[in-house]
Amino acid sequence: MMKKWMLALMLVVASMFLLAACGGDDEEEAVGNGEVKEFTIDATNFEFDLKEIKVNKGDTVKVTLKNSEGNHAVKFEGYNKEVRGDKTISFVANKTGEFEYVCSIFCGIGHDDMVGTLIVE
Ligand SMILES: [Cu+2]
DSSP states (O other), X not given: OHHHHHHHHHHHHHHHHXXXXXXHHHXXXXXXXXXXXXXXXXXXXXEESXXXXXXXXXXXXXXXXXXXXXXXEEEETTTTEEEESSOEEEEEOOSOEEEEEXXXXXXXXXXXXXXXXEEEO
16 A cells, blocks of 8 residues: 555656656747847748848747748758748757758749758857
């Protein structure tokens, strides 16, 4: 009887630790230790008006996609972040390098031309 009770308590404590760990990750994801940098990418057939996004490591990158023509999405390779439709996403640029961003909705003949580069220094 005593053992079952202790096992239950241990499970509760363990799940609390797991929840705390997940919560910590979310906070890290939402707020970086750098500046918040906002960008708007205007998408038309078949081009992003903004072809380069340059930030520093630790910055929070806030990206708004505006589909002026057609239906497009922006996916940041290497960060696994995507914005679809007229929405805003934000993520922390926590690794340096050059990452391509591409349209991730097959939008037509010029789809492959819809690329840009995220530079994290
Ligand atoms: Cu496309």
